[in-house]
Amino acid sequence: MNQSKRKIAPRSLPKVPTGIDGLDEVTGGGLPRSRTTLVCGGAGCGKTLFGMEFLVGGSLQYHEPGVCIALDEGADKLADNFRSLGFDLRALVKRKKLLVDHVSVERSEIEETGEYDLDGLFIRLAHAVRSIKAKRVLLDGIDSLFAGLRNEAVLRAELRRLFRWLDDENLTAVVTAERGNGTLTRHGLEEYIADCVILLDHRVTGQISTRRLRLVKYRGTSHGTDEYPYMIDNDGISVLPITSLALTHKATNARISAGIPALDEMLGGKGFFRGSSVLVSGTAGTGKSSIATAFASAACARGESCLYVAFEESPGQIIRNMHSVGIDLEQWVQNRSLQFYAVRPTSTGLEEHLASLQKLIKRLAPSVVVVDPITSVVSVSGIYGVKSMLTRLVDFLKVQRITSMFTNLTFGKGTEERTEEGVSSLMDTWIVLQTAPKNGLHVRGIHVVKSRGMPHSREFRELIVGDNGVDLGEVLTHRRAAASDNRRAAAVQR
Amino acid sequence: MKKSSTVKKKSDLGSPGDFWELRLYIAGPSPNSVAAIANLKKICEDQLQGRYRIQVIDLLEKPQLARGDQIIAIPTLVRRLPPPVKKIIGNLSKAERALVGLDIQPAR
Numbered sequence: 246m247n248q249s250k251r252k253i254a255p256r257s258l259p260k261v262p263t264g265i266d267g268l269d270e271v272t273g274g275g276l277p278r279s280r281t282t283l284v285c286g287g288a289g290c291g292k293t294l295f296g297m298e299f300l301v302g303g304s305l306q307y308h309e310p311g312v313c314i315a316l317d318e319g320a321d322k323l324a325d326n327f328r329s330l331g332f333d334l335r336a337l338v339k340r341k342k343l344l345v346d347h348v349s350v351e352r353s354e355i356e357e358t359g360e361y362d363l364d365g366l367f368i369r370l371a372h373a374v375r376s377i378k379a380k381r382v383l384l385d386g387i388d389s390l391f392a393g394l395r396n397e398a399v400l401r402a403e404l405r406r407l408f409r410w411l412d413d414e415n416l417t418a419v420v421t422a423e424r425g426n427g428t429l430t431r432h433g434l435e436e437y438i439a440d441c442v443i444l445l446d447h448r449v450t451g452q453i454s455t456r457r458l459r460l461v462k463y464r465g466t467s468h469g470t471d472e473y474p475y476m477i478d479n480d481g482i483s484v485l486p487i488t489s490l491a492l493t494h495k496a497t498n499a500r501i502s503a504g505i506p507a508l509d510e511m512l513g514g515k516g517f518f519r520g521s522s523v524l525v526s527g528t529a530g531t532g533k534s535s536i537a538t539a540f541a542s543a544a545c546a547r548g549e550s551c552l553y554v555a556f557e558e559s560p561g562q563i564i565r566n567m568h569s570v571g572i573d574l575e576q577w578v579q580n581r582s583l584q585f586y587a588v589r590p591t592s593t594g595l596e597e598h599l600a601s602l603q604k605l606i607k608r609l610a611p612s613v614v615v616v617d618p619i620t621s622v623v624s625v626s627g628i629y630g631v632k633s634m635l636t637r638l639v640d641f642l643k644v645q646r647i648t649s650m651f652t653n654l655t656f657g658k659g660t661e662e663r664t665e666e667g668v669s670s671l672m673d674t675w676i677v678l679q680t681a682p683k684n685g686l687h688v689r690g691i692h693v694v695k696s697r698g699m700p701h702s703r704e705f706r707e708l709i710v711g712d713n714g715v716d717l718g719e720v721l722t723h724r725r726a727a728a729s730d731n732r733r734a735a736a737v738q739r
Numbered sequence: 740m741k742k743s744s745t746v747k748k749k750s751d752l753g754s755p756g757d758f759w760e761l762r763l764y765i766a767g768p769s770p771n772s773v774a775a776i777a778n779l780k781k782i783c784e785d786q787l788q789g790r791y792r793i794q795v796i797d798l799l800e801k802p803q804l805a806r807g808d809q810i811i812a813i814p815t816l817v818r819r820l821p822p823p824v825k826k827i828i829g830n831l832s833k834a835e836r837a838l839v840g841l842d843i844q845p846a847r
Contacts, residue, residue, distance in 0.1 A: 346806060348809065348811055349809050350809075350811060354825070354826055355812075355826050355827070355828055356825070356826070356827040356828070356836065356837075356839070356840030357827070357828050357829050357836075358827055358828075358829040358830075358831050358832065358833045358836040358837045358840060359771075359774070359775075359778075359829035359830035359831055359832035359833055360771050360774075360829060360830050360832070361771060361812040361813060361814060361815075361828045361829045361830065362769075362771065362812065362813055363811055363812055363813070364766040364769070364798070364812075364813035365764065365766070365798060365805050365810035365811045365812050365813045365815060366811040366812075368766060368798045368799065368802045368805055368813075369802065369805045369806060369810070369811070371802065372802035372803060372805070390811075394812070
């Protein structure tokens with residue numbers, strides 16, 4: 246019957262949203278409804294967390310109560326562990342949204358004589374499901390059954406019956422199992438659960454741990470076979486779709502000041518587009534951070550808010566340094582319009598940085614984000630990783646219409662081109678800072694290389710970082726043509 | 740430890756004061772359940788005449804009782820007395836193993 250139905254209206258399986266951040270995006274809607282999903286992985290990869298989030302998310306967000314058959318941990322221990330992640334399992338249990346049944350199987354306590362089956366477990370599960378009208382089931386740590394019972398033939402036959410029963414009862418289930426040596430699971434459970442298999446992997450590369458999730462199998466649905474980075478933090482699991490969002494963000498004509506009137510002047514007289522991305526690159530000491538903080542400070546002065554991601558300096562250091570050039574950041578920190586997120590790039594993997602940033606941005610909803618500098622991230626992860634991270638971050642920011650500025654430290658000729666080639670194409674506006682000789686001195690110069698969608702000056706002007714903030718001085722050299730040609734250049738840009 | 744337990748067992752069998760409280764978990768009239776009841780009755784009659792009590796719990800009727808004794812397999816026999824609590828799963832068709840599991844020394 247199902248078959249004929251499918252012929253008439255071909256569509257993918259009905260799915261159940263998990264409530265796990267990002268997973269539903271990756272799976273195109275969640276886990277298969279009324280089917281069993283196998284989640285496998287090594288110790289400490291977050292299998293139990295995955296399962297519990299599936300249950301908790303179901304009961305809190307989708308009104309689907311859940312039953313957890315915990316074969317590894319006791320209910321109290323689980324509740325304590327999840328308390329640290331902000332899940333109050335006991336309250337859910339009290340409200341009959343969740344039921345945790347700890348099934349302990351101790352081989353040493355059990356003598357086997359003659360034939361048996363696992364009806365006891367079935368009856369317990371069925372009773373639990375009925376008592377709270379559960380729609381979701383988690384069988385956590387199924388391997389314990391193999392450890393506890395000697396008769397593997399019986400066990401396998403019974404497991405097969407169990408999974409069939411779950412299907413018949415229209416329960417959406419997650420079964421967690423240990424990863425085997427060279428196989429997905431230690432006991433070959435993937436043979437029984439064929440609809441959806443998710444592998445969680447926790448690996449350490451270059452002394453930085455990354456977690457990856459892979460959809461090994463998802464019958465009846467098209468799915469990516471990529472590995473998706475995921476992270477575990479105070480809010481539980483977040484999966485990060487590695488492919489960036491579709492390029493569907495609406496472009497706006499609204500403008501946002503660069504914070505330096507003369508620079509706005511260079512940018513068609515009005516500054517950047519709101520929601521665009523800006524790259525400021527230059528060699529050491531050319532004033533990248535000054536430009537970035539001028540931009541941030543101006544946003545705060547307009548009553549907007551800014552998130553300043555500092556990868557190299559501590560907030561205190563930035564505030565002090567900028568104070569010396571007449572930019573008072575302290576006041577914005579005080580009135581909370583300026584938030585710092587200072588972290589060493591090496592502290593975690595790239596994905597984790599991205600995930601924490603996304604989370605933070607969602608929470609703070611700033612109008613401006615400054616990342617200073619992206620170069621230090623490059624040193625950790627290489628240009629490919631950075632580009633993919635930045636693509637995702639830039640797209641994410643654009644969808645939220647947040648204007649972003651990234652600074653990039655360049656070294657000699659060679660590296661400059663390599664780094665910027667990778668990154669600059671993502672950016673709408675690219676500002677290059679460099680030193681230039683003037684009257685026997687080396688002064689800072691600024692040059693807008695590109696700024697999509699607007700006429701912009703192509704002059705190379707002096708950048709003055711003085712006691713009273715950042716300003717632009719006179720034109721240093723005519724980079725391309727005479728000033729009169731500027732208009733023509735601008736027209737081409739348009 | 741082992742020595743003392745053997746000593747105890749001898750006195751167990753001898754002393755009429757030691758009482759055996761057994762609880763058998765079954766699931767309706769399944770073949771294993773039916774066989775387990777019959778096998779258990781026979782073992783008790785043969786070995787523990789007058790010194791035992793069997794409580795049969797049908798989990799189809801009282802599923803909530805499965806949790807307390809951590810029942811997963813059916814049938815499961817739980818020796819509640821004498822202590823310590825012991826668990827035997829299976830239909831008790833192998834009487835000798837059942838005796839070992841229950842710590843009963845055969846009378847003959």
